[in-house]
Amino acid sequence: MPFGTRSRAVLAALGTLGLALAAAATPASAADATPTTPTQLFNGYRNCSTDADRPTYLWAGNGLVVEGIPGTTDPTDNSPVTVQYQAWPVADPTQITTVTRNYATPGFEATANLPADALADGQTYAWRAQTVDGAAASDWSAPCYVTVDNTRPANAPTLTSPNYPPDVWNQGGEPVEFTLSANGVDDVTGFEFSWQQDLPVIGTSIGDHGIPQPVDPYSDTRYFKRADAPGGSATLSLVPPSGSGVFTLWVRSLDRAYTGSAVTSYTFRVSSTAPTVTPAVPSPEFGRPTTFTLSPDSALQSKSPVVGYSVQTIGGQSDKTVEVPAAADGTAEVKLTLDGIYGERLLVTSKSANGWVSDAGSWGISYDTTPTVASDVYPENGSGGGAGVPGTFTFAPKVKGVVSYTYSFNGDPEVTVAAGAHHAARIDWTPPSDGFYDLTVHATTRSGIQLASYDYFFDVN
Structure with missing residues (x-):
């Protein structure tokens, strides 16, 4: 999904409305206040880059939202003002496109939409903003630089795992190592991945005064990984969402505009690593404390020592989850009073030192407590x-x-x-x-x- 497509479409409509209002009326001058140059400049809800050599790459298939906060020298005067935006190709500064946002409130972001037909794919543009109040106008802001990138990565990434091959049942117990490759697409800068087929949407929250709060998606290491170079690769080390079964990791490439490629996937299988649950007596009595011994899967223990267990009771008077530390050999003991009037079950997972969480080992008993x-x-x-x-x-x-x-x-x-x-x-x-x-x-x-x-x-x- 292109970055911020839905929000961009909404604000594009607002920008069009502003242009229509401009044809009908122009805001009155706000007393003797002098307009000030807009601040807090953003494009496509991402930060303005004032470095011509490091433009912001943006998808602009529906136009490009530009915005800034207008102001005047009188901070107490909230009379509406006009914000004017100019954009031009860096290669030809004479081709100026101007859009206007009328009836803007000083101190709040004023958005306008640079039309898509004025923005060519692959071209770098500069844009700037100015506050206008009647016949008075502020200085222009320093220009922001953007490169339009409307072309999604042509190929889905390649995805391999050296330690969990796809066509066999693998012994679990260690994180899955993945290698992600841009698959020949030069402008891929990173990857988005998830154990769910619906990948997270990249967006920007809006703060006070309408100021966007852009965040580098690669800072969220749960779903994003930056490539080692443009068009390069990345490695992941992930623990599956549960301890055994058939798992699929879904991945797509992202270019510099955060536009995603087609999604690819990698499916693999993991055998059970569940612990063993053994009561001190074969049939514990209802309402009597019983000690249970928890033992790790031997193959799992050999890969990374089990450091603890999570014990969940089901069917008792007050179901609970108990965390139990393991001894050096990976075993543990827990004392429980079983009081489910029809019976009770225990679900036990182990956790290894490397973060691996096993699937659940199960133990249960039925009781007849009728008189x-x-x-x-x-x-x-x-x-x-x-x-x-x-x-x-x-x-x-x-x-x-x-x-x-x-x-x-x-x-x-x-x-x-x-x-x-x-x-x-x-x-x-x-x-x-x-x-x-x-x-x-x-x-x-x-x-x-x-x-x-x-x-x-x-x-x-």
């Missing part, structure tokens, strides 16, 4: 008793630490009873009528965890 329900008169999924015939129901735990049970018949208000000997409870109940009944029961632990509910179905004769 056991039994009745001497009203059997589960059967029938018995009758309306007005009392029955006894016994609740017993499947996990340790139960202190109470909460129950309800057919959605009636819940009733809670304390657990007694062996953490069980017993209730007496008399059905008010015959028919189908659903007894719902859940237990609560000493730590306040409400365990899974159980539905006990039966018929009253």
Whole structure:
């Protein structure tokens, strides 16, 4: 995408509006204030270059936005003024193009658009700005120099990796080394890359008083790398976004105007480098602290020592991520209390000294925390008793630490009873009528965890 295309198009429309207003009226003179030479000059939202030997290269397919801040000697007077811009080819200073921005506010950027048909591809131009207030005019600014570059790089870059070839499954554990080449395009100055196919858009934010805030895109090393010379190459050392799988790096070349080439890509494969997760006992009890040993992938450890682990719990009462440092041999231990009422999973990734983050090793367990329900008169999924015939129901735990049970018949208000000997409870109940009944029961632990509910179905004769 050409640099700032969308913003340039909007401001081009504003510049056209300014020219139309100029034909209708000219701003009145602002009292006795004297116009001052515009400052803060920008072209295409990039800095003005006053060095004729080092012009700013710009895409100008839709014209070129030029701007500066006009002023007068009276800083308290905000009466509108006019800003006049002149541009000419450095090779022929007699071919002057003039554009005007009327009703500009002193102290704020005043934009105008140099028309595309006055700017030839490959030519270098100078432009300057002047503040006009009625019959008075300021001195002209020092000229800014730009070279128009409307031609995108003809070839996409070439992209190779010496340590992660594309057609095999590679052992992970070290950054991927890439070599990017301009592929014979002489004016390529750098490259843009991303693990996502949609590459970032190069743009410029606008600050106070409308002043552009241009930033060298190559300062963002996450996505940009400058070539070692115009038309040259660059190297990258990147850690993939996850520890294993099929990855694609997308790359395009950028010329001096930051216009991008066609996008090319490099796809490669990385085998799993996940750590091993081993509990101290094969089936840890619900609600009991358990120590887990974390061990690195041996091939990964041989490339760069594992220095730590990230342990994520899933399905517990309060899921969390715990960072655990590794010992010199790459192993680590972590103590966790598993309290997921249906079970819990651990996802564990390792991090190596060179920044490599593995894919996740997984460990999980299922729990049945529903209570056991039994009745001497009203059997589960059967029938018995009758309306007005009392029955006894016994609740017993499947996990340790139960202190109470909460129950309800057919959605009636819940009733809670304390657990007694062996953490069980017993209730007496008399059905008010015959028919189908659903007894719902859940237990609560000493730590306040409400365990899974159980539905006990039966018929009253």
